[in-house]
Amino acid sequence: MRILFVHPNYHSGGAEIAGSWPPAWVAYLSGSLKRAGFDDIHFVDAMTNDLSDEEIASEIRRISPDVIGVTSITPSIYAAERILEIARDEHPHAVRVLGGVHATFMYKQVLSEAPWVDVIVRGEGEEIVIELMRAIDEERWPEDRRKIKGIAFKDDNQIVATHAAATVKDLDAIEPDWDILEWNKYTYVPLGTRVAIPNFARGCPFTCSFCSQWKFWRDYRVRDPKKVVDEIEKLVVEHNVGFFILADEEPTINRKKFIEFCNELIARELPDKIKWGINTRVTDIMRDKDLLPLYREAGLVHVSLGTEAAAQLKLDQFNKETKVNDN
Ligand code: B12
Numbered sequence: 001m002r003i004l005f006v007h008p009n010y011h012s013g014g015a016e017i018a019g020s021w022p023p024a025w026v027a028y029l030s031g032s033l034k035r036a037g038f039d040d041i042h043f044v045d046a047m048t049n050d051l052s053d054e055e056i057a058s059e060i061r062r063i064s065p066d067v068i069g070v071t072s073i074t075p076s077i078y079a080a081e082r083i084l085e086i087a088r089d090e091h092p093h094a095v096r097v098l099g100g101v102h103a104t105f106m107y108k109q110v111l112s113e114a115p116w117v118d119v120i121v122r123g124e125g126e127e128i129v130i131e132l133m134r135a136i137d138e139e140r141w142p143e144d145r146r147k148i149k150g151i152a153f154k155d156d157n158q159i160v161a162t163h164a165a166a167t168v169k170d171l172d173a174i175e176p177d178w179d180i181l182e183w184n185k186y187t188y189v190p191l192g193t194r195v196a197i198p199n200f201a202r203g204c205p206f207t208c209s210f211c212s213q214w215k216f217w218r219d220y221r222v223r224d225p226k227k228v229v230d231e232i233e234k235l236v237v238e239h240n241v242g243f244f245i246l247a248d249e250e251p252t253i254n255r256k257k258f259i260e261f262c263n264e265l266i267a268r269e270l271p272d273k274i275k276w277g278i279n280t281r282v283t284d285i286m287r288d289k290d291l292l293p294l295y296r297e298a299g300l301v302h303v304s305l306g307t308e309a310a311a312q313l314k315l316d317q318f319n320k321e322t323k324v325n326d327n
């Protein structure tokens with residue numbers, strides 16, 4: 001069975017001025033699917049290659065997939081829906097799948113405004129996508145769709161969401177398929193080097209009122225730091241990556257594991273070859289002030305912090321659990 005993943009051509013400006021970034025979701029899903037025996041997987045990065053609708057249509061015709069999967073964040077949703085509309089027109093027999101944070105929460109709206117979307121995968125994709133692909137491959141689709149957890153679809157005019165699937169409990173079992181990406185396209189401009197987005201931890205134990213992320217990843221899980229460093233070493237050796245940003249909300253909350261991660265990078269002399277960045281909370285940086293030299297020695301050069309507001313009243317309203325003074 002042939003699977004095609006497409007990253008929609010949406011550009012926000014913003015953080016993108018720092019470079020062109022590899023879509024980690026494709027590597028994570030492809031790694032999971034390959035281990036489950038699906039090896040005919042293709043990827044078109046319409047964002048990085050700035051592809052027009054016509055070019056996307058021609059790629060879909062050329063690859064001729066049985067399933068086409070697209071990702072979505074809120075600002076990219078129309079571009080994502082459009083790709084699946086093109087797929088319906090150009091290659092109607094392929095099953096059209098949408099995933100990502102926007103489709104996860106807004107499935108009712110998406111299935112109403114884009115009825116050509118056959119199925120939405122809600123939440124973390126690695127395990128759900130295997131169930132879905134098996135059902136399609138074994139010709140149990142769409143008959144068996146109510147039996148698959150973590151999806152949503154339209155049945156006649158009714159929108160159906162199946163029970164939520166569990167989160168991925170064994171993050172260490174995930175081995176992303178980084179080979180699927182066109183590495184010469186992904187550059188971090190400030191350092192003039194290739195960039196990757198590996199995952200060290202998933203989830204956030206806080207519950208800020210404006211944030212989708214703690215609801216999306218649900219329970220907080222950390223990978224074995226040694227395994228993450230194995231992956232980083234592979235990215236350096238096999239793909240010549242010189243910078244990475246952790247795809248995490250709060251990699252530092254588990255201080256012990258984060259220190260292990262830093263020490264492992266140092267022990268393998270990786271900081272000479274690769275620098276890195278994180279997103280995290282002000283409270284962790286204040287707690288770990290004394291550890292900042294160690295983080296720096298491990299190659300950490302960029303920390304993004306969500307300060308969110310300059311008034312304590314606002315921070316409290318947001319349930320941010322931070323202090324203006326700390327910010
Ligand atoms: C790294 C990152 C970036 C990078 C790189 C983006 C890229 N090319 O991937 C940069 C810095 C460029 C960036 C920019 C922006 N980002 Co950003 N980014 C992230 C971050 C930290 C990690 C993304 C990641 O790789 N995650 C790991 C992968 C494995 O997770 P995932 O993509 O969600 O995929 C999983 C599931 O969603 C699902 N899935 C996803 N797609 C699909 C598709 C199918 C078919 C299936 C079955 C399943 C599936 O399975 C995957 C595996 O479990 C996330 C936060 C986060 N932790 O995810 C924010 C995040 C995605 N970004 C966000 C935003 C808002 C932006 C910007 C719009 C900011 C701006 N104003 O400029 C821009 C948009 C850029 C663009 N053109 O897309 C928001 C989106 C919120 C929302 N509700 O839509 C997030 C969630 C952070 C937040 N604040 O909440 N970002």
Ligand code: SF4
Nearest residue numbers: 204206207208211249
């Ligand atoms: S600390 Fe950050 S990731 Fe966690 S809930 Fe708040 S805004 Fe979201």
